[in-house]
Amino acid sequence: MKKETIQVDGMTCGHCKASVEGALNNVKGVSKAEVNLDAKNVAVEFNDGEVTIAKLKEEIEEQGYDVQ
Template sequence: MVTSTYHVKGMTCGHCVSAVSSELSALPGVSDVQVELASGQVAVTSAEALDPAAVRAAVDEAGYELVDA
């Protein structure tokens, strides 16, 4: 298992957390998504390392912005 941490910009409420979690959970191999609303940190646990483009696309689909580290 691999856990990767991302920073997502624009989340302000529980609905935001739900939208981001739902989109990221739909990615192949993802087993867990933990979102910390206050900091914008998102920890994604998956079977293998995720394609950064797929993560960005999922966050975009949810309506938010993935911030580059």
């Protein structure tokens, strides 16, 4: 398992948190995604043999947020 923290702009509330976590947790290869609203990031544990960091960022952007 690989762990990455992705900076995300635009998340401000519980709905934002649920939206990003839900999208990432539904990606094959992701074992855990946890948003920290105060730090404006999401910590993701994933199998990098199944999913790329680029794919994870794409999923976040599809939810309407900006990845840094």
